Amino acid sequence: MSTVANAGQLTTAEPRRPWAVSRSKRLLGFGRMLTFAVAAFVATILTPLANFDGWAVAFLLINLAWVIGIASKLGAKERRDAVLRVVITSLAVLAFVPWLSILVTVILKGYRAVYPGYFISDMRTSTPDDELNIGGAGHAIVGSLIMVAIATVVTLPLGILTGIYLTEVRGRLTFLVRFIVQSMAGVPSVVAGLFIFATVVKSMGQYSGLAGGLALAVLMLPTVSRTAEEVLKLVPDDIRSAGYALGARQWRTALLVVLPTVRAGLSTAAILGVARVIGETAPLLLTSLNTNGFVWNPIGGTVASLPTYIFAMFMYGTEYSNARAWTGSLVLLALVFFFFIIARRLGNKSALKANANRRK
Amino acid sequence: MTIVETPEPRQMMVVYSRADRIFRRIVTGGALTSLLLLGFITAFLVMRSAETFRQFGLDFITGSEWFSAGEDPLGGAVEGAVEEVDESVFSIGPMIVGSLVVALIAMLIALPLSIGGALYIEFYAPRSIYRVLVSLLDLAAAIPSLIFGLWGIQVFTAIGVRWATLLNDRLSFIPIFSVEFENFGRSPFVAGCVLAALVVPITTSVSREVYSRTPRDLIDTCFALGGSKWGAIRSVVMPYGKSGVIAGAMLGLGRALGETVAIYLMLNLVFRYSFEILDSAGGNVASMIALKFGEATDKEISALIASGLVLFIITLIVNMIASSIVARTTPRA
């Protein structure tokens, strides 16, 4: 009745991966890499190549030599592919090494001065050179958070309104607004600081947390506006049309349909903006400076912030102050990563993404 | 069939209800505030620097002297000095050159690393670590430049000096690698390397993003035609991602030109034209502003604002070149 054997019947079959690299081959490759690594180490002793960077160069050269020489039984095309694989992999490793080195350095040098008091006490009763179990950066953390909060409060509404203007309202000034926002995204951070210094600080007659927050806001506004626009642009016009076709007015369509669709995207944009500015140093050096104690009043004179605290500790230049600088960096990096990971989490939950899941 | 006369088009306009008009007015108000705020910054920079440009003209950009005289740092004139001729001279030629030199060194190092890194993540990395690598990369792009500066001084300088010594030993016949004193620690070369480390995550991140958008079927077509991986990369991925890589590079260049603290920590500020990248002298406009503003007189602040404006214009030009290149070469999806 059927010409196909086993039609309609379940046949059992072992899943195979004929294209996979076999276990023995993988072991062989691993062994080869290990040998090369040892050979490169020997090379650092025997040749002028020294230290880790010398070892890396030796390792790369040995690899290349192997690929070009020993693997010459391959055709020209395969050999070129193999050489390229080695080159690209080494470039990639080189690209990642500094960042991993920074991470390791910050952790190794930073954990020394960590103790619970570090997060709650300030430097009023201790000098940068004191033992590491007194004093802390609580005041700097608070200062940073206050200034970032000021920046966020100022930029978030303005940035989102600008994004809505560019995508939904599309008034006569669309081109100009987009142009200015894009140009201002390139303002060097020190120039933003200088601007606030010459306006706010000079007219108030004092450095302050408010000035620092505003300087950060100047840097954040173009970023938030731009990302808000990008995110809103992702909402397909179909969705707006559907809203209008249901008899909705523009403002209800924008607020009830378009904005909820990109809620996750907008929060991600805001948090990423925060993660970017929380480590800004230059503008704060010009606007809020540094101080030794907690300052809760944003218009009450100089305020410490993590970046300026780290900067000051580092410039002080003793062993203990240096350790404090690194601990500050550890805290700062942890804060940045914390915001970053939250942004990531939110971004992954975006409704638009769930709707149009692309590859990966 | 009779000939149909075409009537006049009826007036047609999207009419907004009252609520809509209020909504649009609020949004427009917000956008206008942003516009005015950002526009005001530019206007302010231009206005405050006018005095400096009027006094020094083009010399401000080409000259190599920065000298502030005759005023109390706190604003008022020093008594008795009021009637004296103001001898202050402000010009930032070496700083502009310094900014460009350091940024160029950084980009020369960063670009190959970024392209390699981006290609590796997208096309060579095992799928199991792909997501980890992408996240690590994004995190790296968020590290504050201050931390790069600290790392540069306390960790990298030792390595950088060794490389500099090597370059100086072997290549000192090339003018840019010769030095008067063999003291490489605070040279533009080492600072450029640190700046490269700072820029790499940014450019890699942008390039990777663009490479990842290469249409899968184009790559598959390459393989189906018997092409190698390199073939696919060279003939499809690279051309497709070219504009994105340029955009990423320009973004990185903008960052490198405007970098303040890392350079402040890594370089000795010297007001002298210098193209010897291993010499421990240099500086850039941004770090000069941070260094000088503290004890600046009003006049000096005007000069610093003028420097800021020059820096801003340079980054603006870089950004505009980038966006025009991107606009011209972006592949249509």
Added chain:
Amino acid sequence: MTQTQITTNQSANQQNGETSKFIGLETQGVHAWFGKHHALSNVSLRFPERTVTGLIGPSGCGKSTFIRLLNRMHEFIPSAAMAGSVLLNGSDIYAPEEDPAMIRLKVGMVFQKPNPFPAMTIRENVLAGIKLAHLKRSNHDEIVEQCLTRAGLWKEVKDRLQASGGSLSGGQQQRLCIARSLAVEPQVLLMDEPCSALDPGSTLRIEETIKELAEKITVIIVTHNMQQASRVSDHCAFFLTDGGPGYLVEADATRKMFTNPTDSRTADYVQGKFG
């Protein structure tokens, strides 16, 4: 205003006398432009209450433009212009005092690609029109069940009304969009190639839905599919373009259009000789 020679028999009769209050949707000498481009010329058609009208014709002949004119979606294209008038139950929807949002409430629309609101659940999607247009309704549960039933989706989704609209299949999404349009109780439902992005099975379901809808409301459907037009519509209108603006060739009862059309071009088209 010039009258076109080519109208349906009914409307030709009507236009001679005073336009009495025609219940349903009617266009009189409608033109459409995009900037300088004249896209549609002089279309006069009537869509009586509780009927299904199929708009057929090759691509680019102005069908979609025409249908978007019927609920004032045309004006969202910045350079768009129109002439003539569109009457809903005898009053011009383009009259200056008319509120386009109110018109769209009465003349609903289903788009080519299913477009449920991504941030809303299935239930919220159905009720979206009520929320968006600020309508006062208390029996939400009833409306959800009724609209989903009429759209032929109730049985499939009644246990997961809180799921996201995006979690449905393409055909289900399109039926959700139909249910969403029905919730605001339109008198006319415009459908712009509603099945062109769907598989045959889903298409069949939606065609059944359309037939059921016609018991209560007027349906106007643009379609490229001759079989579909012959299956679902009571009347058909054939549009064509000779390179210039699109125009109406012929409109009549569907059976006549497919068996014995007046115009030879209609015959050629419905037999698949071109297009």
